[in-house]
Amino acid sequence: MAQSFSLRGQVVDEDLQAIAGAQVELLNSVQLQFTTSEGFFTFNVLTDTLYTLAIRSLGYAEQRVTLSPTTQNSVQVRLQPSAKILAEVQIDGTGIRSTSTSSQAVITVTRSDLDQSAEGSFVDALTPVAGINAINTGVGIAKPVIRGMSYNRIMVNDQGVKQEGQQWGSDHGLEIDQFDVQQVEIIKGPASLRYGSDAMGGVINILPTPFPERGQLQTEVKGIYQYNNNLRGLSAAAEGNHQGWLYRLRYSQQDFDNYRVPADRFTYAGFELPIYDERLRNTAGQERNFAFTTGLKRDWGQSTVKISRFHQRVGLFPGAVGIPSGYQLQRYDQRRSIGLPRQDNTHWKVLWNTQYGWDRSILEIDAGYQHNQRLEESLPHTQNVGQTADGTVAHDLRLRTYSLNARLIQEMGSQWTVTYGVQGQRMQNNYGGFEFLIPAFTTWQGGGFTLVEYADSPVNPRWQFNAGLRFDGGQHEILEHQQPLYDETLQPTGEFEQRNADLTRQFADVSGAVGAQWQPSSTWQMKLNVGTSFRMPTAIELASNGVHHGTFRHELGNPDLQSERGYQLDYALTYQQGKISSTLTPFVAYYDQYIYLAPTASFSRLPSGSQLTWEFRQADASFWGGEWVTNYQPISNLNVQASLEYVANYNLDFQLPLPLTPPFSALGEVTYQIITQQGWLQSLELHGDVRWVADQNRVDRNERATPGYTLLGGGISSEWLMGDTFFNIMVQVDNALNTQYLHHLSRYRLLNLPEPGRNVVVTLRVPLSFNLNS
Known part of the structure; x- marks a missing residue:
């Protein structure tokens, strides 16, 4: 039998009183525990190396500790109340961007959570x-939706x-490995105070990964396979800390076939068309990503530079661009072939x-340069265009972005x-290709804010307050575009049509928020946040003018749009006692001059049109809804979680719901962990889930209702020693019953195409750690 080691500890508060029910996670492992009534926890591990544990409890700031099975295998962890106490500044490599003291609903998602998904x-x-959903285009293309x-x-x-x-488009994914x-x-809900105009609906913060301690080298190899589309993926990483010099390197790749759907036909424009072998034609793709980080960690803080490249090439179902013809849908054997139409994004x-700390202050500086090139390729004749110098490139969008952010956090008493x-x-956006949708433009944005936070006691605060004010300004400089015209034989006529004129628009406004947290006891916590925010219209909303294939409409900008103004109220109520915890997060918001796309009564005038013209308009709107999440742990290795989410909205001018609103849904999950320490298999975690989604009948004009559905899933996570x-090996089954259903936020729903069928995902992860000082 392999030798086993124990890592033990006790979690206490500032008064050395035990904290029961605190969550203790052994990072980069499937092991997760909650402390006993006396605050104790114990992990059994297999190798004599350094282990990092993350300890979390309601009302306290997360703390991480590092243990060694032979040199220090036990610890008493004293959690600090969640108020920021900066008298002793410590920079741990993660920065202090975490908003754990926020008066809003804030959720932390760990690597193990992402792996299980x-x-x-x-x-x-x-x-x-x-409260989180995704607008997706098949597999691999998705953008986030919050409430x-x-x-x-x-x-x-x-x-x-x-x-x-280019996140303005529903068919544009997020370029993140x-x-x-x-x-x-x-952050669910408005966060304009801290982050600016574009955070009106929420924020997804990808936090920096902590580097190893000095003298440590850590490596990881991860492989993934998905049955549904025969996806094969590999990711390898190495990171280390040599006398405070930091480095990290990662390379990832994925290749996948056309994906399977539980259907052999679909209905498009009144015609019934085949789906051969239950695979959607031309939905294969690939990714190639790398990232390199280097930096320096010293007593004063830490500074790093990261260079990364994300590249994705993925096919689009033929009906997503133009009209699918019979030959485009025919059976073919090269399922990994990425034909036209397709996206190629770099x-x-x-x-x-x-991060630099001194006395009772911390200075954070974040700067970035991004170059996004998005190619949309298709056959010109499907858009009623003849041969052009651009070949098959319909859109060549090139966006360069320069960013600089700085924050100074000071303890004042x-x-x-x-x-x-x-x-x-x-x-700065430029474009090419034989189609036109958005113009060239240059946008400047800037802002500044002040946020004040108060805790009634720096040791054990029951009340915490925050208030802040922010000013933002911006300018769009949009250039004219003249589009060449083609005759009925698809030849250029030599004439041009002005799609948009030169336009310069400036915007400026203020945002503000006040919030409070009240923790009357260790059992209850309440948060309330009231604020006002604004969002300046984008250059796309002001000046787009072209057929947006895949959204099946001609999108027309409005150069007279004004800024949106929002008034929001968010509330969070949390109960935690022993084996149960529950959080309720309702919200309500009113928006003045809310910008949205609305259908008109006319069809596109363009030769490639044949679609209704949709134009950007403004109307007053309201949003309301909330989430409820409950966890119950009847025994130490069994956890049951249930969650509900609901969001509704209303166009107050036209008395209609707004489009692309997620339906009401519920999710139930059960997790059971077994520690065996027998032979090769050392631990096992079983989990199952069921998601129920209601009918979505609250739809905008010309938006189709979507029937509800129920999905079953589950999986096994295991730890092995050879x-x-x-x-680690993980096996996950999604849509276990191969249910045929439509996702309300899917692009392909407009074609009546169902979502992917049954999928089995196998993940293998091999982490290695070395002590270079030994």
Whole structure:
């Protein structure tokens, strides 16, 4: 039998009183425990190496400790109340972007959570979180939705820098390598005060990954296979800390076939068309991603530079662009072939992150450069265009973004913390291709804010308050576009049509919020946040003018749009006692001059049109809803979780719901862990889940209702030991009953195409750690 080691500890508060029910996670492992009534926990491990544990409990800041089975295998962890106490500044490599003291609903998603989701993209892996959904285009293309809001109302921050990659389109995914994410913080609801105009609906923060301790080298190899589309993926990483010099390297790749659906035909424009072999034609794809980080960690803090490249090439179902003809849908054997139409996206990113601490202050600086090139390729004749110099490139969108953010956090006495922040961004968009949708533009945005936080006691605060004010301004400089015209033989006529004129628009406004937390006892916690925010219209909303294939409409911008103004109220009530914890998070919001796309009564005038013209309009709107999540742990190795989510909205001018609103849904999950320590198999975790989604009949004009459905899933996570190598194997089954259903937020729903059928995902992870000082 292999030798076993124990890691033990006790979790206490500042008064050395035991904290029962605290969550203790052995990072990069499937092991997770809750402390006993006396605050104790025990992990059994197999190798003599360093282990990092994350300890979390309601009302306290997360704390991480490192233990060694032979040199220090026990610890007493004293959790700090969640108020920021900066008198002793310590920079641990994760920065202090975490908003655990926020008066809003904040969710932390760990690497083990992402692994258990085992989805085709980073965004899809977040969807088990209540209130989070995804607008998807088949497999591998997804964008986040928080409480019914998406596009430029949801900000994705990668290590403090806003991700910019043409996120205005429903068919545009998020250029993030899902294997290169270790911890995510999700803010549900408006966060404009801290993050700016584009955070009106929420924020997804990809937090920096902590580096190993000095003298440590850690490596990881992860493989993944998905049955449904025969996906094969590999990700390898190495990271270390040599006398404070930091380094990390990761390479990831994925290749996948056309995916399976539980149907052999679909209905399009009144015609019934075949789906041969129950596979959607031309939905194969591939990814090639790498990232390199280097930096320096010293007593004063840490500074790193990260260079990454994301590349995705994925086919689109023929009906997504133009009209699918019979030959395009015929059976063919080369299921990995990526034909036309397709997307080819490349995203370069350079990030510089610095945290510097002194006395009772911390300065954080995040700077970034991004170059996003998005190619949309298709056959010109499907858009009624003849041969052009652009060949098959319909759109060649090139966006360059420069970002600089800085925050100064200062403790002003024992109870007050003040944060000062400034942000600036410059975006420049150019384009090519034989089609036109959005013009060339240059956008400048900048803002500054002040946030004040108060805790009634720096040791054990029952009340915490925060209030802040922010000013933002921006300018769009949009250039004219003249589009060549073609005759009925698809030849250029030599004439041109002005799609948009030169336009310069400036915007400026203020945002503000006040919030409070009240923790009357260790059992109850309440949060309330009231704020007002604004969002300036994008260049796309002001000046787009062309057929957006796949959304099946001609999108027409409105140069007279004004800024949106929102008034939001968020509430969170949490109960935690012994083996049960429950959180209720209702919200309500009113928006003045809310920007949305609305259908008109006319068809597109373009030769490639044959679609209704939709134009950007403004109307007053309201949103309301909430989430309820409950966890119950009847015994130490069994956990039961149930969650509900609901969001509704209303166009107050036309008395209609807004489009693309997620339906009411419920998710139930059961997890059972077995520690065997017998032979090769050392531990086993079984989990099952059931998701029920209601009918979505609250739809906008010309938006189809979607019937509800129920999905079953489950999986096994295990830890193994072979020789001196310790590794993990996970098997996940999604849509176990091969249910045929429509996802209300899917692009392909417009074609009546069902979502992927049964999928079995197998993941293998082999981590290795070396002590270079020994």
